[in-house]
Amino acid sequence: MVARTIPVESFDLVIFGGTGDLARRKILPSLFRRMRAGQMPADARVIACARGKMSRKEFQDLIRDSLEEFIPAPEDRPAELVDAFMDALEFVTLDAKGETGWAELGKKLRADRVRAFYLSVGPSLFGTIAQKLHDHELATPESRIVVEKPLGHDLASAKELNRQLTANFDEHQIYRIDHYLGKETVQNLMALRFANALFEPLWNAQHVDHVQITVAESIGVEGRGEYYDKSGAMRDMVQNHIMQLLCLTAMEPPAKFDPDAVRDEKLKVIRALDPVKPQDTVRGQYRANGEGSYLDHVGNPDSTTESYVALKVAVHNWRWAGTPFYLRTGKKLRTRMSEIAVVFKEVPHSIFPEVSARKSNALIIRLQPDEGITLRMTIKDPGPGGMRLREAPLDMTFADALGDNPEAEADAYERLVMDVIRGNQTLFMRGDEVEAAWAWTDKIIADWEDDHEPPQPYDPGGSGPEDALALMHRDGRRWREVDG
Ligand code: NAD
Numbered sequence: 314m315v316a317r318t319i320p321v322e323s324f325d326l327v328i329f330g331g332t333g334d335l336a337r338r339k340i341l342p343s344l345f346r347r348m349r350a351g352q353m354p355a356d357a358r359v360i361a362c363a364r365g366k367m368s369r370k371e372f373q374d375l376i377r378d379s380l381e382e383f384i385p386a387p388e389d390r391p392a393e394l395v396d397a398f399m400d401a402l403e404f405v406t407l408d409a410k411g412e413t414g415w416a417e418l419g420k421k422l423r424a425d426r427v428r429a430f431y432l433s434v435g436p437s438l439f440g441t442i443a444q445k446l447h448d449h450e451l452a453t454p455e456s457r458i459v460v461e462k463p464l465g466h467d468l469a470s471a472k473e474l475n476r477q478l479t480a481n482f483d484e485h486q487i488y489r490i491d492h493y494l495g496k497e498t499v500q501n502l503m504a505l506r507f508a509n510a511l512f513e514p515l516w517n518a519q520h521v522d523h524v525q526i527t528v529a530e531s532i533g534v535e536g537r538g539e540y541y542d543k544s545g546a547m548r549d550m551v552q553n554h555i556m557q558l559l560c561l562t563a564m565e566p567p568a569k570f571d572p573d574a575v576r577d578e579k580l581k582v583i584r585a586l587d588p589v590k591p592q593d594t595v596r597g598q599y600r601a602n603g604e605g606s607y608l609d610h611v612g613n614p615d616s617t618t619e620s621y622v623a624l625k626v627a628v629h630n631w632r633w634a635g636t637p638f639y640l641r642t643g644k645k646l647r648t649r650m651s652e653i654a655v656v657f658k659e660v661p662h663s664i665f666p667e668v669s670a671r672k673s674n675a676l677i678i679r680l681q682p683d684e685g686i687t688l689r690m691t692i693k694d695p696g697p698g699g700m701r702l703r704e705a706p707l708d709m710t711f712a713d714a715l716g717d718n719p720e721a722e723a724d725a726y727e728r729l730v731m732d733v734i735r736g737n738q739t740l741f742m743r744g745d746e747v748e749a750a751w752a753w754t755d756k757i758i759a760d761w762e763d764d765h766e767p768p769q770p771y772d773p774g775g776s777g778p779e780d781a782l783a784l785m786h787r788d789g790r791r792w793r794e795v796d797g
Contacts, residue, residue, distance in 0.1 A: 321734045323354040323426045327418065329409060329442055330433035331361020332372070335461070337379040339492075340433060343726035345380055345398050349389075350723075352731060355397070360421055362407040362414060372404035409438045415449045422451060429457040429733050436463055440477030447481040457733050458482050461490040462553050463544065464742075467758075468751040475744040484744060488733050493554045494740040495725025497711055498684040502561050502653070503570075505678075505686065512676070513566070515657065518636040522673060522790075525654040526558050528642040528680075529795045532649075533599065533773070534620065538611035545618040546596075550642040552754040556583065557742070558680075559638060562653055563628050572738035576746060583749040587627040591760045597621030597778035599645040600770035607644075619768045620644040623781035624757070625788075637788070641781060645773040647795045651680035654793055665702055672704050677793075685710035 326344070328336050347353045361372060377395065384390050403421055407414025422428060430446060432439055439460055446452040458478065465471025478487050493499055506512055515521070528550055534541040541549065560579035567574035596619035598607045607620045621643030628638060657674040675689040687706045694701040732740055769778040776782075776795040785792050 318350045318352045320352050320354055321357075321427075321731055324357045324429060324734045325360060325422050325426055326358070326429045326431060326730070326734070327360045327362060327422075328431045328433050329362050329407075329438070331359075331404070332363040332365060332367070332375060333433055335433045336361065336431075337376065338383055339724070339726045340431060340730065341376050342380060342383045343724050343730055345384065345390075345394075346724065347727050347731060348398055348401070349391075349394055353401075357426075358401050358403060358421075360403040360405060360418065362405045362409075362418060364406070364408055366406050367404055369402070369404045373399045373402055376402060409434065409442050409445065415445060415451070419449055419451055427457070427734050427736075428453060428455070429459060431459040431730075431733075433461070436460070436465075436474060439474060440480075443478055443481045452481065452486075454483070455486070455736075456482075457486050457488055457736070459488040459490060459730075459733055461492075463548070464489055464553070464747050465751055466544070466548065468748060468755050471748050471751045475748065479744065485738070487741075487744070488729075488738060489742040489744070489747060490729055491553050491557050491742055492725040492729065493557050493680070494742075495727075495729040496680055496684065497723070498678055498680050498686065499558070499561060500740070501686065501711075502678050503575075507566050507570075516655075517632045518634050520657055521636050522656050522658045523636055523788075524562055524638045525656065525793060526555055526562070526638065526640045526652075527654075527793070527795065528555060528558075528651045529646040529776075530642075530644050530649050531646060531774075533605070533645045534607065534610045538613075541620075542611035542613055542616050542618050546620055546622040546642050546644070547754060547758055551622060551624070551640060552750050553742075555640050555642060556750045556754075558653055559626070559628075559640065560746075562655070563633060563638070565632070570739065572741075573743075575739050576743045580743070580746050580749055581630075582628060583746065583753060585628050585630040585633075586753050587629045588753075589624055589626055589757050591764060593625040593784070594757060594761070595621075595623040595778060595780040595784055596761065596766075596768040597623075597643060597771045597781065598768040599643075599773045601773050605773060617767050621646075621768070621771060621777050621781070623777065623784055625784055639785060639790075639792070641777065641792070643771075643777050647774055647776055649681065650795060652793070653678040653680075656790075665700060683710050 328340060330336055344353060344359060377399065380390055380395060405414050405418045405421065407418060432442055443458060465474050506516060560582045563582045564578040565581065567578045598620050600606045608614050608616055623641040626638045626640055655676040659673045672689065672691060677687040677689065679685050679687065685708065687708045690705055690707055691702050692705045694703045729740060769780050771778040782792065
């Protein structure tokens with residue numbers, strides 16, 4: 314299948330924190346791949362700003378190395394394209410908090426093109442940078458500003474962050490990234506639901522028994538323990554990524570595929586979430602014999618921060634009344650996998666004598682590994698003999714279904730950065746969505762704090778704490794396996 318790539322308008326993309334990990338690992342390699350795909354206009358420019366002193370040449374060398382590291386196959390990095398990409402890079406030494414560099418940045422910006430400011434720095438600098446952009450008259454009414462998690466620590470800090478951004482930028486200029494929304498499968502969830510007649514009639518409490526959303530990671534918090542220990546799984550994963558997956562699964566069809574129509578519907582889901590009862594929550598912390606425990610990784614023997622959370626959640630509206638959503642996420646689990654499983658109700662009456670192999674239908678939307686969609690069906694075991702049933706998947710792995718279309722594997726950041734340039738906010742979170750998600754999350758965390766119960770230990774490499782299994786078992790249900 315031939316990829317259709319429509320070039321975007323020419324742009325100046327300013328990356329504050331342009332020498333940092335996020336810029337080197339994700340943003341710049343993604344831009345390179347967009348250039349390779351022919352989407353980045355030849356005169357587009359990326360202006361990296363960072364505090365450290367560095368010449369343009371030194372910055373280009375740093376990014377050359379980053380491309381080698383994060384796009385390892387040499388055939389994916391043709392030399393002439395790498396050179397062209399280097400030509401598009403500029404560097405300005407700039408202190409976000411001081412005066413150094415702002416005038417120089419101003420001189421580099423051109424008037425006649427899209428202007429976007431990507432704040433790839435800690436959130437404590439968001440407000441300062443937004444203000445400086447205004448003071449130095451670098452932000453035009455159509456400029457875009459891009460920010461990324463953590464978007465607050467609780468409702469109060471999220472409101473303050475929104476206040477700082479909206480003091481100098483209009484909501485239509487603010488792009489809050491949740492990179493899960495850039496994933497091919499996540500968008501396919503919308504296509505699946507709203508462009509096919511097949512599923513929507515079944516997509517409700519009458520036919521869906523329950524929904525499971527899992528984001529499992531095999532790594533622990535090594536290397537980022539200090540940050541993580543102040544956050545925990547609830548703030549780091551549930552408030553943002555899992556909430557977005559829940560919204561897209563549960564939302565009503567928007568009247569049209571436009572940013573505010575989609576985001577209005579997502580917001581309604583968050584507002585329809587019942588407060589979660591403490592007995593419907595499970596917190597866990599990985600513990601190993603010897604080294605390798607969460608407590609070692611964060612360097613805090615008394616930490617009660619959770620590295621795992623499971624929740625039973627009710628969406629209190631007409632469509633979902635009585636259908637629970639089970640959410641779970643954790644570090645140091647058996648494997649790295651993320652999926653949404655929509656588990657349908659069983660047939661009302663079985664005509665077949667052998668029931669052992671019968672399982673209800675499930676639609677599994679897999680985000681990683683191998684993005685794709687599977688429909689679990691019950692079929693007849695092939696061959697002569699009795700009428701035995703067995704489970705079989707109808708499988709659509711995108712890499713297979715779309716042949717060699719490289720677009721299917723486009724990194725979420727490629728899509729999101731290009732959407733910023735195109736001025737399309739559909740896949741970005743609106744301020745009120747972020748705040749509503751925090752209001753709901755805060756209540757759960759406050760209950761935990763009142764409760765003083767420590768998180769339940771679980772073994773690294775397993776599938777999480779036992780109480781999480783019990784959360785499902787007591788409802789006569791089971792989690793799907795955590796496996797690749
Ligand atoms: P980092 O520490 O690797 O890089 C920070 C960058 O900010 C550096 O380029 C540094 O020079 C610059 N900087 C710091 N203070 C500055 C100042 N006063 N003036 C100008 N520049 C300054 O951090 P990172 O991992 O790239 O993360 C950046 C932000 O993105 C953080 O808030 C992080 O939580 C978030 N984030 C990172 C990732 C990731 O994969 N690394 C993923 C999601 C979100």
